[in-house]
Amino acid sequence: MELERFIFLTVDGLARGAVYAAFALSLVLIWRAARIVNFSQGAIAMAATYIAFVVTSMTGNYWLGLVAALLGGAAIGLIVERGVMRFVSPVNPLNSVIAALGVLLVIQAVVGMLFGNGYYPMAVPFSQEPLPWLAGLSISAYDLFVFVCVAFVVLGLAVLFGKTNVGLRMRAAAFSPELARLLGVRSTRMITLGWMLASAISGLAALLVIPTELGLNPHATDLVFVYAFTIAVVGGLDSAPGAVIGGLVVGVLLSWVSGYLGATLSPVAVLVLLLAVLLIKPGGIFSVTKERTA
Amino acid sequence: MSDLLTLSGVHAGYGPVTVLHDVDLTVPDRSITAVVGANGAGKTTLLRTIMGQVRPTAGSIRIGGIDLTTVKVEDMVRNGLALVPEGRGVITELTVDENLRLGGLWRRDTAEASRTLSEVYELFEPLQNRRKSAGHQLSGGERQMLAIGRALMAKPKLLLLDEPSLGLAPRITAQILQLLGRLRDERGLTVLLIEQNVRSALGIADHGVVLNLGRVVAARPAAELAADTDLRHTYLGF
Amino acid sequence: MTGIMSSRTTVIIGVVGLIAVIGLTFVLEPFRNYQLATIAAYLCAVAGLTMLTGVNGQLSLGHAALMACGAYCYAFTANGLAEQEIEGPVLLIVPIIAAVVGATVLGLVIGLAAARLHGPYLAGVTLAFVIALPAVTSRFSDVFGGDQGLWITVERRPEFLAGRGGTEMFQAWVAIACAAVVVVLLRNLMRSNFGRQMRAVRDNEVAAALAGINVARTKVIAFTVSSAAAGIGGAVMAFMTQSASPGAFNLFISLFLLMAAVIGGIGTLYGALWGSILLVVLPDVIGSITRGLSLSPEVAQRLDGNLAVGLFGAVMVLVVIVAPFGIQGLVRKAGHQIRSRGSLQSAPHPK
Numbered sequence: 001m002e003l004e005r006f007i008f009l010t011v012d013g014l015a016r017g018a019v020y021a022a023f024a025l026s027l028v029l030i031w032r033a034a035r036i037v038n039f040s041q042g043a044i045a046m047a048a049t050y051i052a053f054v055v056t057s058m059t060g061n062y063w064l065g066l067v068a069a070l071l072g073g074a075a076i077g078l079i080v081e082r083g084v085m086r087f088v089s090p091v092n093p094l095n096s097v098i099a100a101l102g103v104l105l106v107i108q109a110v111v112g113m114l115f116g117n118g119y120y121p122m123a124v125p126f127s128q129e130p131l132p133w134l135a136g137l138s139i140s141a142y143d144l145f146v147f148v149c150v151a152f153v154v155l156g157l158a159v160l161f162g163k164t165n166v167g168l169r170m171r172a173a174a175f176s177p178e179l180a181r182l183l184g185v186r187s188t189r190m191i192t193l194g195w196m197l198a199s200a201i202s203g204l205a206a207l208l209v210i211p212t213e214l215g216l217n218p219h220a221t222d223l224v225f226v227y228a229f230t231i232a233v234v235g236g237l238d239s240a241p242g243a244v245i246g247g248l249v250v251g252v253l254l255s256w257v258s259g260y261l262g263a264t265l266s267p268v269a270v271l272v273l274l275l276a277v278l279l280i281k282p283g284g285i286f287s288v289t290k291e292r293t294a
Numbered sequence: 295m296s297d298l299l300t301l302s303g304v305h306a307g308y309g310p311v312t313v314l315h316d317v318d319l320t321v322p323d324r325s326i327t328a329v330v331g332a333n334g335a336g337k338t339t340l341l342r343t344i345m346g347q348v349r350p351t352a353g354s355i356r357i358g359g360i361d362l363t364t365v366k367v368e369d370m371v372r373n374g375l376a377l378v379p380e381g382r383g384v385i386t387e388l389t390v391d392e393n394l395r396l397g398g399l400w401r402r403d404t405a406e407a408s409r410t411l412s413e414v415y416e417l418f419e420p421l422q423n424r425r426k427s428a429g430h431q432l433s434g435g436e437r438q439m440l441a442i443g444r445a446l447m448a449k450p451k452l453l454l455l456d457e458p459s460l461g462l463a464p465r466i467t468a469q470i471l472q473l474l475g476r477l478r479d480e481r482g483l484t485v486l487l488i489e490q491n492v493r494s495a496l497g498i499a500d501h502g503v504v505l506n507l508g509r510v511v512a513a514r515p516a517a518e519l520a521a522d523t524d525l526r527h528t529y530l531g532f
Numbered sequence: 533m534t535g536i537m538s539s540r541t542t543v544i545i546g547v548v549g550l551i552a553v554i555g556l557t558f559v560l561e562p563f564r565n566y567q568l569a570t571i572a573a574y575l576c577a578v579a580g581l582t583m584l585t586g587v588n589g590q591l592s593l594g595h596a597a598l599m600a601c602g603a604y605c606y607a608f609t610a611n612g613l614a615e616q617e618i619e620g621p622v623l624l625i626v627p628i629i630a631a632v633v634g635a636t637v638l639g640l641v642i643g644l645a646a647a648r649l650h651g652p653y654l655a656g657v658t659l660a661f662v663i664a665l666p667a668v669t670s671r672f673s674d675v676f677g678g679d680q681g682l683w684i685t686v687e688r689r690p691e692f693l694a695g696r697g698g699t700e701m702f703q704a705w706v707a708i709a710c711a712a713v714v715v716v717l718l719r720n721l722m723r724s725n726f727g728r729q730m731r732a733v734r735d736n737e738v739a740a741a742l743a744g745i746n747v748a749r750t751k752v753i754a755f756t757v758s759s760a761a762a763g764i765g766g767a768v769m770a771f772m773t774q775s776a777s778p779g780a781f782n783l784f785i786s787l788f789l790l791m792a793a794v795i796g797g798i799g800t801l802y803g804a805l806w807g808s809i810l811l812v813v814l815p816d817v818i819g820s821i822t823r824g825l826s827l828s829p830e831v832a833q834r835l836d837g838n839l840a841v842g843l844f845g846a847v848m849v850l851v852v853i854v855a856p857f858g859i860q861g862l863v864r865k866a867g868h869q870i871r872s873r874g875s876l877q878s879a880p881h882p883k
């Protein structure tokens with residue numbers, strides 16, 4: 001009995017952690033591309049999920065909704081970067097935080113005006129009941145689907161940045177925009193691309209996690225953002241592998257905390273973890289580079 | 295011999311500060327032109343202005359028939375210019391291989407680009423066994439080779455170098471300058487070279503330009519400049 | 533010389549303004565007085581935040597939670613006193629002091645951590661802090677009353693006011709008095725040597741440390757003082773609403789406080805005042821406009837609140853991009869223009 005529960009909590013935590021990892025990856029992407037912690041990422045992801053929700057409701061097809069979340073997320077990322085963040089002076093790093101918070105308010109308000117502040121239940125494409133042929137592990141088909149999606153994202157990013165020319169350009173523009181420009185890289189375009197990619201991924205993550213929680217609501221991603229931020233910090237904002245490992249670890253920890261100590265305590269656990277990491281190892285547990293102060 | 299790069303009446307600076315005053319400069323095709331001058335004379339600013347990182351407030355900059363003053367920085371490489379910036383502009387987070395590939399990325403012809411890559415590795419053999427090393431793991435000399443190699447990856451018509459000898463042993467400096475001479479002779483590369491190391495620079499260069507407080511005070515054949523002791527005393531301090 | 537002059541002008545403006553506002557409470561309807569009190573309550577917190585963020589460079593998204601701390605401390609103390617059947621000024625003043633002490637202690641704890649964090653990291657930690665608040669109150673719901681929160685026994689308006697003004701008038705007085713104290717203390721602090729140290733730390737921590745400033749100490753003190761101000765704001769809120777609940781101090785409130793500070797003009801107390809006024813007046817104005825449009829109840833309900841939030845967000849973004857000094861910056865610019873035009877007319881240049 002005890003063991004069963006432990007396994008259940010752990011597996012559940014891994015599934016959630018995988019989604020949080022994807023979300024954290026989106027924060028890492030934007031941090032690397034633009035040296036900005038995007039506090040509007042949760043709102044962007046939430047809005048993308050609403051787009052998916054509308055598309056799925058209209059067509060009755062989950063997969064079209066999923067594509068819509070990706071495309072919609074990318075489009076919102078494009079608008080936010082080209083429309084707002086590009087014009088924020090980088091002289092004071094607080095400016096970009098404040099601007100992103102303004103974007104967050106705008107997105108939440110627009111969604112609230114369009115859809116109201118109520119909760120919409122969201123359908124999932126696979127059963128959330130434990131699979132019989134994986135008896136004892138209590139993995140559901142939906143959990144597997146989540147793992148596959150996140151694995152796809154992680155591998156896709158690894159290939160993009162490790163093997164392709166676009167990825168090389170994006171990395172060059174992120175590390176050294178001025179130098180990259182001298183080498184013919186259209187750095188500003190690469191930064192926009194980073195925002196679009198990140199926003200699409202966060203949209204996917206939100207689409208995966210929201211149905212397992214209370215449902216779709218303008219604030220559905222507030223807490224997820226805090227988790228993802230914590231994971232990104234734990235893993236080191238510069239480190240993509242850190243975000244993935246950190247996501248899984250934090251997911252499992254949260255699941256244990258809420259399973260054994262009470263569901264309401266996970267935000268507190270996250271706060272404690274975040275503080276502990278920032279005070280003990282500010283660069284993140286997995287990062288090799290020095291802490292960046294910006 | 296025709297001129298590849300022509301600056302006429304260029305004024306440029308940072309905000310309210312004008313650094314370059316009425317600069318006229320020509321770089322003949324298939325030659326090495328060395329620009330020398332004291333610290334703060336505006337040599338780096340000159341290169342930054344040519345590359346579009348600093349925009350001239352007056353005057354024109356032309357390569358071939360093209361006016362460069364409105365060309366974006368990221369399009370300079372597409373007009374045949376490549377810069378080796380001051381202080382070894384290597385992207386330290388990327389590997390040697392990635393830095394080099396980046397230099398040739400703008401080229402459409404990928405087969406051609408990978409041929410250039412192996413040429414560059416032949417040119418700079420020490421880089422060969424460090425392909426996978428990150429930029430920050432290289433020595434100063436290796437970084438300079440990497441920066442030059444990366445610029446060559448772009449197959450430029452005009453190569454601009456900002457103090458390639460900075461912090462390097464005299465022997466390596468000599469090798470680099472010799473290489474530039476070879477590239478000019480064998481491939482018809484045109485070079486605009488900035489050097490503190492006046493004697494060696496003028497030794498290899500065809501033309502010399504002396505910059506003082508943002509103005510061109512002399513532009514003559516390099517050998518003639520090197521022999522002019524008065525000029526040397528006045529502007530170059532030896 | 534000009535410093536003393538302008539300092540004297542501010543004092544005069546402050547005193548005249550205070551008298552005018554108190555006079556205003558006699559003529560305003562009860563609801564308007566309540567709004568006035570709300571402005572004053574926000575002003576306490578926004579003033580603290582604008583000092584912390586604008587003058588010291590620490591961005592906190594946790595000030596709603598610090599307000600909540602003040603509100604709960606107020607609630608515990610007031611209810612405790614009421615159980616002992618204590619009434620009169622004690623039932624008002626002691627809980628406010630308790631709120632200040634509570635928020636100060638909590639602020640000190642967070643500030644000690646915050647001193648080691650930079651920009652977005654601090655924002656993230658304080659965000660997690662404000663998000664964790666409902667978790668704490670529902671976990672210890674026997675203490676905090678869960679999501680419902682606590683009802684508070686508050687000091688009623690004094691007898692001699694009966695007849696003359698409603699409870700709201702008394703509330704406005706208390707709120708204005710608290711805000712006045714906070715603003716005067718913060719103003720003096722910002723103009724003192726410590727104010728210079730805060731600015732030096734904001735501009736460049738390394739340079740400040742080289743100049744002999746204890747950076748960590750400066751940041752901790754700034755955070756603690758700012759928290760105390762937020763605590764007073766929370767106490768006033770608790771006093772006005774006679775309740776303390778987690779929902780009243782959520783992330784939105786934190787964002788609103790920041791927004792007020794930014795739009796008003798970050799780092800200035802005048803800006804905090806403009807921002808606090810906007811915080812209360814704008815939703816009200818928007819509400820009356822949408823009511824005038826005779827929309828369907830469903831649409832009206834969706835617009836309610838959301839429209840103001842969206843507008844706040846958009847203005848905040850605009851301010852960051854085009855007018856970094858906010859309303860106060862514009863006011864000052866306008867003032868300069870008027871003044872320079874005046875001097876031009878009085879002493880025309882020969883040219």
Ligand SMILES: Nc1ncnc2c1ncn2[C@@H]1O[C@H](COP(=O)(O)OP(=O)(O)OP(=O)(O)O)[C@@H](O)[C@H]1O
Nearest residue numbers: 308311313331332333334335336337338339340380
């Ligand atoms: N970004 C900048 N902003 C303002 N002024 C600058 C900037 N960069 C350079 N300057 C000024 O322009 C002048 C010329 O600088 P520049 O770097 O071109 O000199 P240089 O000839 O390359 O010197 P060195 O031999 O030391 O490299 C100097 O007076 C310098 O202070």
Ligand SMILES: [Mg+2]
Nearest residue numbers: 337338339380
């Ligand atoms: Mg230089």
